[in-house]
Amino acid sequence: PLKNTNICFHNLxxxxxxxxxxxxxFIQRDYSEGTVxxxxxxxxxxxxxxxxxxxxxxxxxxxxxxxxxxxxxGGQSYLEGCLACATAYIIFLCMETRYEKVLKKIxxxxxxxNEKIYAPRGLLLTDPIERGMRVVSFFHGRLFTAQNxxxxxxxxxxxxx
Amino acid sequence: MSAVMxxxxxxxxxxxxxxxxxxxxxxxxxxxxxxxxxxTLFLIIGTCSLFFAFECPYLAVNLSPAIxxxxxxxxxxxxxxxxxxxxSDPGVLPRALPEEATFIEMEIEAANGNVPAxxxxxxxxxxxxxxxxxxxxxxxxxxxxxxPPRASHCSICDNCVDRFDHHCPWVGNCVxxxxxxxxxxxxxxxxxxTIYIFTFDIVHVVMRSVDSGFLNTxxxxxxxxxxxxxxxxxxxxxxxxxxxxTYLISLNQTTNEDIKGSWSxxxxxxxxxxxxxxxxxxxxxxxxxxxxxVLDRRGLMQEDSPASETSPPSSSSMNSVPQTTHxxxxxxxxxxxxxxxxxxxxxxxxxxxxSAEKTPSPKxxxxxxxxxxxxxxxETDAETxxxxxxxx
Numbered sequence: 281p282l283k284n285t286n287i288c289f290h291n292l293x294x295x296x297x298x299x300x301x302x303x304x305x306f307i308q309r310d311y312s313e314g315t316v317x318x319x320x321x322x323x324x325x326x327x328x329x330x331x332x333x334x335x336x337x338x339x340x341x342x343x344x345x346x347x348x349x350x351x352x353x354g355g356q357s358y359l360e361g362c363l364a365c366a367t368a369y370i371i372f373l374c375m376e377t378r379y380e381k382v383l384k385k386i387x388x389x390x391x392x393x394n395e396k397i398y399a400p401r402g403l404l405l406t407d408p409i410e411r412g413m414r415v416v417s418f419f420h421g422r423l424f425t426a427q428n429x430x431x432x433x434x435x436x437x438x439x440x441x
Numbered sequence: 442m443s444a445v446m447x448x449x450x451x452x453x454x455x456x457x458x459x460x461x462x463x464x465x466x467x468x469x470x471x472x473x474x475x476x477x478x479x480x481t482l483f484l485i486i487g488t489c490s491l492f493f494a495f496e497c498p499y500l501a502v503n504l505s506p507a508i509x510x511x512x513x514x515x516x517x518x519x520x521x522x523x524x525x526x527x528x529s530d531p532g533v534l535p536r537a538l539p540e541e542a543t544f545i546e547m548e549i550e551a552a553n554g555n556v557p558a559x560x561x562x563x564x565x566x567x568x569x570x571x572x573x574x575x576x577x578x579x580x581x582x583x584x585x586x587x588x589p590p591r592a593s594h595c596s597i598c599d600n601c602v603d604r605f606d607h608h609c610p611w612v613g614n615c616v617x618x619x620x621x622x623x624x625x626x627x628x629x630x631x632x633x634x635t636i637y638i639f640t641f642d643i644v645h646v647v648m649r650s651v652d653s654g655f656l657n658t659x660x661x662x663x664x665x666x667x668x669x670x671x672x673x674x675x676x677x678x679x680x681x682x683x684x685x686x687t688y689l690i691s692l693n694q695t696t697n698e699d700i701k702g703s704w705s706x707x708x709x710x711x712x713x714x715x716x717x718x719x720x721x722x723x724x725x726x727x728x729x730x731x732x733x734x735v736l737d738r739r740g741l742m743q744e745d746s747p748a749s750e751t752s753p754p755s756s757s758s759m760n761s762v763p764q765t766t767h768x769x770x771x772x773x774x775x776x777x778x779x780x781x782x783x784x785x786x787x788x789x790x791x792x793x794x795x796s797a798e799k800t801p802s803p804k805x806x807x808x809x810x811x812x813x814x815x816x817x818x819x820e821t822d823a824e825t826x827x828x829x830x831x832x833x
Binding site: 304306309311312313314315350351352357358360361362368370372378380383409411412414415417 | 728
């Protein structure tokens with residue numbers, strides 16, 4: 281017989297832990313422009329019924345533009361590189377590099393997208409940095425209410441018992 | 442009352458596969474064999490100490506005090522570059538977690554179709570078009586991923602490294618995307634340092650010999666002989682290496698590609714990564730952005746104590762959840778693929794959506810804000826970290 285254990289989660293952070301229970305869709309890297317970090321904007325068929333194509337493409341395109349901004353080789357990256365070289369790269373121990381700043385922006389963006397668009401549709405978008413920037417993954421699982429499973433959640437202490 | 446298990450906080454570097462050694466609680470990452478690296482350190486520090494001990498007092502007085510000062514700066518730069526190359530993550534690609542590996546396997550099987558029994562399946566290769574050239578991506582059986590272009594698997598460190606150049610025993614680490622420029626600057630500055638010491642050794646010997654005679658000079662400063670020997674042999678190898686890497690950089694190639702002859706030959710593909718402009722190539726390799734490590738060595742593994750229901754709320758990570766976060770996402774844990782529960786009424790789903798929108802997702806107590814967000818936990822740990830509701 282199948283083991284049935286009911287688990288309650290109270291925020292998206294915990295949903296990540298249970299991600300093994302959900303089905304996953306992976307969006308692979310797009311190498312057509314070289315080794316720069318880009319993800320394919322092709323809409324996967326598994327998400328067909330769950331999210332509108334335009335929203336998905338919008339998310340991936342925005343992510344791609346963030347990565348392009350981080351990896352852009354231009355005036356600012358030269359300045360950063362030369363300054364760091366002059367200090368024998370010791371400055372990198374104290375300062376945050378431009379790439380790291382953009383990565384923070386990206387994780388904020390992904391969090392915002394999850395809250396506004398994906399969680400209401402029962403999807404969870406993970407940050408590519410967690411997978412070595414190889415894939416963007418979507419988790420999807422069925423959502424159930426606390427009440428219909430007989431789970432009594434105490435609002436004050438935020439725990440299930 | 443169930444007992445509370447106190448689990449030690451384990452950092453992710455302790456569970457990383459591959460044959461690397463880590464020091465300083467995950468801050469330092471090196472290969473396993475470090476013997477040659479210690480030799481490099483010994484040679485550089487030893488030779489420079491001899492230089493400062495024997496040559497510098499004489500030269501500072503008789504020629505210029507700037508000589509030892511410049512030598513000291515150059516020495517510090519060489520050491521900084523060496524340590525950066527040796528201790529940093531070369532650009533290791535993390536291995537695929539089980540579901541990603543399964544997903545890729547399914548894609549491969551779908552692409553291969555039906556292979557008759559007894560026949561070997563076709564090699565796992567994916568073709569991508571980069572700048573109008575077809576590049577083959579190979580599948581790595583150890584890491585269970587299709588290697589990105591220019592990545593290669595280092596058998597010594599047992600990792601796939603992005604933009605893999607070579608494994609250098611002298612620095613005790615792989616040279617890859619993240620530490621290639623430090624490696625290049627190390628060889629360049631070491632060449633300069635070697636030439637500098639060699640030159641001033643000769644100058645010193647000549648100047649002293651004019652005063653006291655050649656043999657007496659050698660007796661007074663025996664260190665000079667050693668220095669000259671070391672510098673002479675180092676010059677040929679290090680300067681040659683610097684020249685070779687300058688050539689590679691101007692063509693935007695890696696040592697690995699050069700050795701394999703990936704872009705040479707008439708029938709082969711031309712290098713799709715080269716900008717066909719020496720300056721642009723140099724700028725990309727040396728002045729490109731500083732890529733962050735995707736390994737997250739110092740992040741904490743998600744290991745909650747399984748039986749902490751009866752412990753006071755302050756010790757549980759859920760205490761950080763404010764009152765308004767109530768995305769009541771209850772997932773039924775089954776050992777079979779997810780089967781929808783027939784009791785889920787459709788009209789209740791919008792209310793879940795509303796509560797989900799209010800979720801601000803605060804950071805958990807047990808993962809202090811690292812520079813990068815925490816890695817998704819491996820599946821086996823995810824199952825043990827779920828707080829089971831035993832009442833049902």
